[in-house]
Amino acid sequence: MCRTSASLGSVHRSPAAALAGAVRGALGPRGGRALLLRPSGEAMPTRDGRRLLEALSLEPPAARVMAARACSHRAATGDGAKSFVVLLAAVLGGLRAAGGGAGLRRALRDFEAQVLxxxxxxxxxxxxxxAPPEQLEALLEPYLAGRLGPGERQRLARLCAELCRRCAPSAAARPQALRLLGRRFPELHAAVPGLPLASSRVLPGIVLRRDFAAYCPADGELRALLVTEPLRPALTAPGVEFVVDSEGQYQASLRWVTRRTEALMKRLQSNNVKLLLSSAKQEEVVIYYAKLYGVSVVECLSSEEMALISEITGVSPYASFGDNMDREITETAAVTFCLPLLLISKRCVHIGFSSVCAFQPHCLILCGPVDGVNEQHAAALQEAFTMLQQVFKTVDQREEWKAEGESQSEASDVCTWHFSAAQKQLVTENTCNSNQVSECQLKALSDETETKILDPHKSDLLVNNQKNHSTAVLVAHNTDIVTVCECLHGGKGLEKTCCHIVPFKEEESCVGIAQDYSNSLIEAGPVLPVGGYFEILLHYYIQDYAKQCQQSEVTVVSNVVADALLSIPKALYRRAERDGFTKFYLEAINSLRKNQPLPVNNEGLESVYCKYQLVISVLHCVTELLSVDLIIGIRRPLQRIEDCDSENDF
Structure with a gap:
């Protein structure tokens, strides 16, 4: 075992820059592709950030942490692995240039609550x-542009949008449909190699990638039974010894089993059950009598396929019949059609189910020249559904920052927002449940928790301040709290609900920031044009509000993060026209200073939730890296030390 001491600078200097250099060339729609060589010798061109990071042979522990955090953020939001690495490297480089130390580590936490x-x-x-509800392509095309080629992304964006609309005809059911598509996409698509991508299509129902064990054509509505055990009756119960004294007894036992199996198939036929879906391999006698009585059989289904069918139909797998052959069969699913489907040279089962939920089952037939390309397309689409789920989430201020800000505000007695008793009661009473961002942004799956958000439509109370100078704050559904010098959308869409608070003063600290706006930082559904608009806007407002803080370390961190945000649009415009970033930056900043609309492109939209969570995840990763003071490398596993061992043994 070796021990290596590392300073704050050396922990992250080389790994961050190396990772950023590896992925920067593939960032954005104009990025290039990397050629990955698999151990099997297969060459795979890709622009996917997760694949690039996983393909790198990373030796430094810090680099492994960075790559793991980037992939974790990607798994949670479906987007941002390459941008994560580029932004992380820029933030670490800026902190190192500013002389990063323990003070700046603490300031990172304060920066998120007080400025960001x-x-x-x-x-x-x-x-x-x-977000435009009927224009999913505007979100999908730029998302897929960072992973696939121009011809591929347009076709796949249309297929993905078509699948979403068919599975969720109403916009209200779209969040539920997106969650199911993200979780069950491997079972809701069938890859077909050897055909061009243009041959891909969306089919109603689901496609089971196996052939019928027994197929009996049936017209009209029929019922399906789900089973997880063999239907051939056992000669004895488990753990019970079965003794046969003669060949005649054995043959009689087999005849008893055959009669029981035939009786079971008669019962299925009488209950209009004409389809048997089994996760277990069935005996030949079951298949024989199923054909005889017109029951189609599909066997060896995976547990994921069985779970998908149960979720769609609301039907649980049927338990074993046992000795009770007269028990009523109630757990059956309604099937609209059941047909064989030929995909190139492979026979599959195509089944249409009557859904008991808002999700209407449809399946994507995904064609591609080779299996590797189909694998990339399927991974991109599944993560696209994860990304679309984030559009319907709300960014809430986190309770730990709020509580800490309030306690610090009371201790320092600066920048305190004075609320009257009536106003506090208003905030307490007018609440509703909403999805909150999980505290840990580095988990593979984001958890949904419930929080309280001020409902602007349920309050119409004017609270007067005891001081003469007051600032009106207007709360709107998709807008923000407005001070006397700020007006959202020129006053468009603002509600009448308002309250008076003590105005923020530039010479005061920003400690008590938690109470000057509602718990909802960003409402569900907002988007921005792609191409660096989010980074430019956040860069501008971070610098603007950082000037109002007198805490020098928070100001330093604010400037570092604001400058680091520009690293993403700089990378996006590397392959554009000469001085493309400089021109874009100056036009955007001048428009913001003059309070004019920003110049907007027509290249598509991106989710603000995903972009904001990217910044939060990077800040958490930076805090984690900067807290490392010692790296210990273990060359061999530690041996267990027994009590009887002496010191001379080592």
């Missing part, structure tokens, strides 16, 4: 637009 949340809630929100 304020910049998002009072600055960024005024520029957001709602």
């Amino acid at each position: 949340e304020r910049a998002a809630a009072r600055g960024l929100r005024r520029h957001l637009r709602p």
